[in-house]
Amino acid sequence: MEKIQNLLNQIKIISKKNAEILDATGGRFNMFQVCGVNHYENTHSAIIAEFLNPNGTHGLKSKLLECFIETLGEYFTINTFNCEKSRVRTEHSTEEGRIDILLEDNLNKAVIIENKIYANDQPEQLKRYNRYAQTYKSGYQILYLTLFGDNASEQSGEGISYLSISYKENIINWLEKCVAIASRYPIVRETIIQYINHLKQLTNQDMDTKNKDEITEVLSRIENLRAAQVIFKNYSATYNYIIEKHFNPKMEEFAKQKGLEYHFEKSEELYVKFHFTNSSWLGKLWIGFTFEGNRCHYGLCNNPNIYRISDENRKIIHEHLNKLGINSRKESNWWPFYAHFTNLSLDTWESEIIKSDIFLNDCKEKIEKLLNAMVGIEI
Incomplete structure (x- = not known):
C-alpha cells in the first residue's frame, strides 16, 4: 500500500502542475x-x-x-x-x-x-x-x-x-x-x-506533453509499474464502490416511494447502469439507464421476443413525453422510447455524485416523466 500511495502522490503532483499551467494560460x-x-x-x-x-x-x-x-x-x-x-x-x-x-x-x-x-x-x-x-x-x-x-x-x-x-x-x-x-x-x-x-x-488527451513525459518516466520504474498494475486491476471496482456509497441508498428509497424495484447493474467511468421494475410490469417492461455505442441513454424498454408494447400505446407515451418537453422521436424494437444524456467524467463523478445529488436528481426527474407518460397505459 505504501508503494501505491507513493505513486499516487507523485502523479498527483504532476497532474496539479498541469492544471496550474492550463489555468495560467x-x-x-x-x-x-x-x-x-x-x-x-x-x-x-x-x-x-x-x-x-x-x-x-x-x-x-x-x-x-x-x-x-x-x-x-x-x-x-x-x-x-x-x-x-x-x-x-x-x-x-x-x-x-x-x-x-x-x-x-x-x-x-x-x-x-x-x-x-x-x-x-x-x-x-x-x-x-x-x-x-x-x-x-x-x-x-x-x-x-x-x-x-x-x-x-x-x-x-x-x-x-x-x-x-x-x-x-x-x-x-x-x-x-x-x-x-x-x-x-x-x-x-x-x-x-x-x-x-x-x-x-x-479523447482524454488534455495534458501538456512535458507533463505526460514526466508521468511516463515515473511509471517506468519497476516498483511503480507494479503499483500501477494493482491500481489498474481495481480501477473499475472503485466506481461501483462510489455508487454503492453515494447513490444506491438514495435511489432505492426513491424507487420505494414510486412503487418500483431498483436494480443496480454496474458502473464505469463514463456511466452508471441500472433499471427499475414493478410487479405489474414484470416480464414485460422496465425503465432502463444504460450505455451502448459509447453513449449513455435511458428510456422505456421491453424484450420484443417476449412482449412488445402496442403501437397505440407507443404513440400515447410519445405524445405525453413531448408535452413534458422530452424528445421522444427515438425508438427501436427493444426501446419503445429512449433518449441520450451526457456521459459521466471524473469531474462529474466528483461534483455531481460524491459532493452533491445533481446526477441523482437528474435521474429522478427523468424517471418521473417516464412514469407520468405511462399513466393510463394498460400493460
Whole structure:
C-alpha cells in the first residue's frame, strides 16, 4: 500500500502542475464545450466539413482539404482527387440514407465520411452507402470516423471496403498541421486550436506533453509499474464502490416511494447502469439507464421476443413525453422510447455524485416523466 500511495502522490503532483499551467494560460477555455458541442455528430460534421470545403469561409481554399488527404497518406486510395474543383455537403440525402459528409470532385470521384461520435450504427448503414457510392465511376472511398478509431458493426460494414479513422489521432494530427497552414489567418488559426483542445478533452488527451513525459518516466520504474498494475486491476471496482456509497441508498428509497424495484447493474467511468421494475410490469417492461455505442441513454424498454408494447400505446407515451418537453422521436424494437444524456467524467463523478445529488436528481426527474407518460397505459 505504501508503494501505491507513493505513486499516487507523485502523479498527483504532476497532474496539479498541469492544471496550474492550463489555468495560467487559459487552456481550459473552450467555446466548443461551452456551446455543448460534445456529442452532437451533426455539429462535428458541420465543423469538419467547413474546414474541408475549398469554398469555405476560412479563405484557405483547398489547402486544408489537401492537408487532410496528405495526412491519410497511403491509406487514401483515390488517385488524383481534384481538391481545387471539389465541393462538400453535409447530411446529404440519398435513397440509401443521409450521408454525414460527402466530398465530390469534378472527375466523378467521391469521399464519404460516416461520423460516429457516440451513436450506434444503423441497419446495414455502410452497405447502403457503398451501394450509393458505386455511382461514382471514377473512384470513391468510405471513411468511418469515431473518437478512437473503432470499426463499424458487422451488420453495417461486413464485406465493405472502408477505412476506420479517429478523432484521437487522424483528425487531431490533421488539424495540428492546419494550424501552421492558417498561421497568417489568426481567427481561423485560433478557432482550429480551440477545436483541437476540445477534441483532446473528448479523447482524454488534455495534458501538456512535458507533463505526460514526466508521468511516463515515473511509471517506468519497476516498483511503480507494479503499483500501477494493482491500481489498474481495481480501477473499475472503485466506481461501483462510489455508487454503492453515494447513490444506491438514495435511489432505492426513491424507487420505494414510486412503487418500483431498483436494480443496480454496474458502473464505469463514463456511466452508471441500472433499471427499475414493478410487479405489474414484470416480464414485460422496465425503465432502463444504460450505455451502448459509447453513449449513455435511458428510456422505456421491453424484450420484443417476449412482449412488445402496442403501437397505440407507443404513440400515447410519445405524445405525453413531448408535452413534458422530452424528445421522444427515438425508438427501436427493444426501446419503445429512449433518449441520450451526457456521459459521466471524473469531474462529474466528483461534483455531481460524491459532493452533491445533481446526477441523482437528474435521474429522478427523468424517471418521473417516464412514469407520468405511462399513466393510463394498460400493460
